[in-house]
Amino acid sequence: MKYLLLLVLLISPLIYATEQPIKGYGNYYSVPEHDEINDATVFKIAFDVGDGAEKGKKNNSMNSLARFINMHVAHGVKPKKIQLALVVHGSASVDVLANSEYKQRFNIDNKNQNLIKQLLNSNTMVYVCGQSATHFKVAPEQLIKGVKMSLSAMTAHAQLQQQGYTLNPF
Template sequence: MRIANRIGSASLAVAVSLLMTGLASAKSDFEYGPVFEDFGKHAAVEGVSFAKNQSFKIAFDVATATEPGEVNRKFESLARFINMHVANGVKRENLSLALVVHGSATEEMLKAEHFNKRKGQPNGNEILLSALMEQGVEVIVCGQSAAAHGVEKSALIDGVKMDLSAMTAHARLAQKGYSVNPF
């Protein structure tokens, strides 16, 4: 038992030491920008660099809604991804991102008036989603989830696309070279 405690204590000490080393190399000040001034806070991390022509093609998958009226943090992850990479030298035009939405998050794709009728709250995501699309992010809603939630295509926020399913959207994006962000 004592040997196990000593090993456990030593492992804990190593883990704390590694954690503290990681914290020392990352600044704890989170800030917005340079692309989004109201979304996507990020922190600087020393010693991270990217090749001159680094590019990313990533699909983010979101199936869970947040509380009505609030911003879905998983949607905001796309703004954070863009901000932190552009801030670290990746060219904005080299970031190809897609957001595939299904499940309970489907209703967060609704225009303000439709969302408010259903939830009695403003859609806290509409401004963010519009800003993401203005930056070239492809936002795709699952047609199967839309049918299940009674969401008509005409009720979607302008610019949101609908595919047959989230699985279909991911398959099409994979064929274009997108990886899936592991949430």
């Protein structure tokens, strides 16, 4: 019995590593003995990102959504029970520019585009604040396909809250 337990402990990190829905982002630690997550639990969570990444770098705050998804799927939560929203505003508004627009503006690739596309394909809604976008000269047609322009970040958060989303404090 103890050899079986040892085998499970040795193999489990390998199992978790192959189940990552978001590839190349969202590293996490395995926690084999965690408080149980009820099968009925549905995570409806909004993440708020206002600080932009250094030009040509990944936005680590956006990576938190990938970590949340990968960590929970690896620990038994079904992907359909993870419904996330990313609300982008402030200087982070340029981080959701399509790569062609980003490269034209900053002469370097947008390192966030791949992550945003994977998030959009993983049941995540992405909104950019229209007020910030206007300030930073970001037009709707310049956004990564699937990113939506909200009237404001405040509007997006208010509407998400009415739909049952909670705000992640991190």
